[in-house]
Amino acid sequence: MAPISFARGIPGPDLLPIAEFGACAQRALERDGATALNYGPPGGYPPLRAWIAERHGVEPSRVVVTNGSLQGFQFVAKHYAEQGARFFVEAPCYDRSLQILRALEVETREVELAEDGLDIDALEGFLRAGDVVYTIPTFQNPSGRTLSRSSRERLLGLVRERGAVLFEDDPYGLLRFEGESLPQLFELAGGDGVLFLSSFSKTVAPGIRTGYVILPEGLVPAIETLVLTSYVSPAIFVEAALFEFVAAGRFEPNLARVTDALRIRRDAMLAALSRELPEGARWNEPEGGYFLWLDLPVGVDTGSLLARASEQDVTFVRGSDFYLGPGGEESVRLAFSYASATEIGEGIARLGRLVHEAAAVAA
Numbered sequence: 551m552a553p554i555s556f557a558r559g560i561p562g563p564d565l566l567p568i569a570e571f572g573a574c575a576q577r578a579l580e581r582d583g584a585t586a587l588n589y590g591p592p593g594g595y596p597p598l599r600a601w602i603a604e605r606h607g608v609e610p611s612r613v614v615v616t617n618g619s620l621q622g623f624q625f626v627a628k629h630y631a632e633q634g635a636r637f638f639v640e641a642p643c644y645d646r647s648l649q650i651l652r653a654l655e656v657e658t659r660e661v662e663l664a665e666d667g668l669d670i671d672a673l674e675g676f677l678r679a680g681d682v683v684y685t686i687p688t689f690q691n692p693s694g695r696t697l698s699r700s701s702r703e704r705l706l707g708l709v710r711e712r713g714a715v716l717f718e719d720d721p722y723g724l725l726r727f728e729g730e731s732l733p734q735l736f737e738l739a740g741g742d743g744v745l746f747l748s749s750f751s752k753t754v755a756p757g758i759r760t761g762y763v764i765l766p767e768g769l770v771p772a773i774e775t776l777v778l779t780s781y782v783s784p785a786i787f788v789e790a791a792l793f794e795f796v797a798a799g800r801f802e803p804n805l806a807r808v809t810d811a812l813r814i815r816r817d818a819m820l821a822a823l824s825r826e827l828p829e830g831a832r833w834n835e836p837e838g839g840y841f842l843w844l845d846l847p848v849g850v851d852t853g854s855l856l857a858r859a860s861e862q863d864v865t866f867v868r869g870s871d872f873y874l875g876p877g878g879e880e881s882v883r884l885a886f887s888y889a890s891a892t893e894i895g896e897g898i899a900r901l902g903r904l905v906h907e908a909a910a911v912a913a
């Protein structure tokens with residue numbers, strides 16, 4: 551049996567703009583090779599920085615382009631950790647961010663993620679000045695959930711009232727298949743008082759390792775110092791190639807193509823889940839992004855399910871991996887970004903058979 555992965559949040563090979571990016575890399579060298587192949591400023595390749603800044607309506611000096619957005623997360627988290635800040639994260643939350651917070655030994659508290667995003671009532675009881683609230687409000691990793699507009703406004707109001715810091719991570723927001731687009735927290739805030747993190751990993755390609763963070767002007771020198779002391783300058787050549795890509799008007803058409811392909815995969819997964827999963831299983835229907843969250847019938851142990859599934863060459867990530875404390879024991883994250891629609895049908899059929907068996911044993 552061919553292996554089918556619902557585990558990794560990575561794009562399928564057909565989603566990558568291989569030939570187009572190759573042509574852009576070539577042109578970047580022809581146009582600006584001496585700059586592209588040298589060290590550059592810690593904030594990134596200036597034309598790309600300016601393009602990002604214009605899209606977000608900010609000064610280029612507030613944008614720091616990093617080698618992947620996770621690196622941006624690491625820098626910002628390190629900065630606040632050194633100031634003794636407490637972090638609030640969603641439960642469940644993107645596991646790599648959790649690993650970074652753990653490694654930094656930051657005091658981190660989990661806030662339950664409701665159907666429509668972060669539970670703001672729960673946050674309200676604890677939040678105080680200087681705390682950092684890290685949130686992935688749109689098509690969240692791992693749950694695929696999205697914070698409603700009214701909750702966005704409430705969250706922003708609460709953070710402002712308490713003098714806390716809001717750190718928005720938004721790599722998936724542009725990958726919307728349907729439904730009304732919601733403003734980023736950063737946009738709702740008018741570009742002030744929210745740290746905004748995003749990435750080209752899901753809209754162009756993860757291999758280019760290009761993400762960025764938009765900071766308040768005053769924080770830029772501290773983050774640029776972290777850049778200088780870790781890798782001197784980001785990968786300027788790749789950023790120059792990416793600039794060619796966006797300047798040639800390829801970003802939006804590529805995004806449309808990727809979003810269409812992801813919608814087909816999401817639909818294939820929803821149809822297969824309805825067909826193959828037993829009663830008692832529940833899942834959400836995200837309007838975009840890479841993931842959905844599957845709650846298994848009561849009593850199904852995800853550890854042994856994963857072991858059995860791996861034997862059948864189908865993989866997923868256990869829900870509990872996305873929690874610092876207990877939680878997610880009867881849930882799994884399914885990524886629909888990598889496998890083709892046909893593979894998704896086959897993989898969910900394999901998984902469905904195993905869930906049927908496990909549910910029968912648990913009953």
Ligand SMILES: Cc1ncc(COP(=O)(O)O)c(C=O)c1O
Binds near residue numbers: 719
């Ligand atoms: C929520 C979230 N933040 C950050 C990242 C890291 O992205 P990058 O490839 O830009 O480092 C990911 C990647 O999966 C993600 O899901």
